[in-house]
Amino acid sequence: MTLRSKHILPIVLAAFLIGIGGTIIFNLWQTTSSKVPAAYTSGEFAGEYNPGDIRGSYSFGDIEEAFAVPVAGLAEAFGVEDSENPAAFLCKSLEEMYGQVGDGEIGTDSVRWFVALYTGLPYTPEEDTLLPSTALSVLQERLSETELEEVKAKTVSLAGLAAAVENEETAKDEAAPEAAAAEQADTHTESEAGEVKGKTTFGELQSWGVGKEEIEEALGLPVGKAGVTVRDYCTENGIEFSTVKEALQAAVDRAMDKQ
């Protein structure tokens, strides 16, 4: 049997159409992860969705659906009420909008924390997580005076933030392109190597030289699979990531000192 170009065209198109179409019909074709967060497995809140499992790919609409936090409240809290479609706003976009602010960061973890505060569900944010000051007005009626004071200490003014971002951009524009590239490369390296974050996987911990025993000691649990993030593993096992983060970071620091 001999094939020509005129045969290849329909064969290739048919293979993709039948393969993709068939798997769509059988509901096997997934291009995004499910937007159903993990639930607490034990304790007072067992069975309720855990805000700790909110991902960067969740939109404010997804969060409203899962946690009954109104999109309008989220948009106001994070200063995106002017956005054309706040329901479609993705948590990870906050990292682009605000990102690193001084020693802290406004990003997906800020949304996790905000949702936990709004709903009264337990969640400990990462140490450097911040909230925009606009979140306080949304949370005002839901938190006690003491709680509000505690949260206030970890908020930043959006007006001040906009000015800071503008200044930073002006400075970047003025800097030489080489310097900007070097800065970007440095930032990338810092966030990738040796820094324990929610998205750090067990594989990454081990590639940084941390032994299985040390990880197990820090977690109090057997080591998870290489591709699983430490935060997800903690959430699945009903423990707070923030309670083990410090011990893991210490183990990473020790391992990196040895290298």
Added chain:
Amino acid sequence: MAKKSKTISARKVGNIRLIVQIFFFALIALIAVNHTMEEAGKAIPILSSASLHAVCPFGGVVSVYQFITSGTYVRKIHSAAFILMWIVFVLTVFLGPVFCGWVCPLGSIQEWFGKLGKKIFKRRFNRLIPYKVDRVLRYLRYLMLGWVVYMTAVTGTLVFSNIDPYFALFNFWTSEVAIGGVIILAVVLVLSLIVERPFCKYACPYGAVLGVFNLFRIFKIRRQRSTCIDCKACDRTCPMNIPVSTGGAVRHHQCITCLKCTSEQVCPVANTVELTTVKLETLSKEAVS
């Protein structure tokens, strides 16, 4: 006159592949743009707005280890990438790496840059790297494949995306792209002016996987020795510099099934170089009897 009509018909045949390449390039570009638009809440309905990782079959390949050991995908990879991987594997078992030659947008853009390179360097285009060096460099992509698969298995993250020129090509306007990917994309496009498909030849880990299928694919590029006039037109036209004229069937690990060497395109003798399942000598005998 006959030669002129052969040239016209060969050009028409070559356009079939070009149409498929443009179609897939445009489709992936639209999906990537729609993904960005979706994040801004303005996605085009009907058209997929999946992330590029979700519609890349190589994502399935790097996820295989994790899928076997823990039943999950590497972060950012979903079942779609696995399904695409299987579709491409089935196509490749039959037709060889037709994905590389007809579908892959990164291969297509290198080829289009190569057309410009041909105009600049004329006959020297794609012949500037000494044969001995080139032959060794072509195995680099297997090293790349080994490194990517190992590192992805160990870290559970898409390590390749930080240096992936394909991801950079369709994401250069977003903050998701790493500077390493943009630099490599720029280098690949510049090199494409000198060498045909440099990334495919020397660095593509997915091409390395698909290239292995050339050893046992069902439809092979076959040459009929008895009618071959040894003009070497097939050798000269092959974008991957494969010496088609030296054997009966092409089993070279870099064939991309572009069909440029066949009798419907560059080979001047009918039924002499064909994509077929049986030896052409057998076909000729059957035709005579």
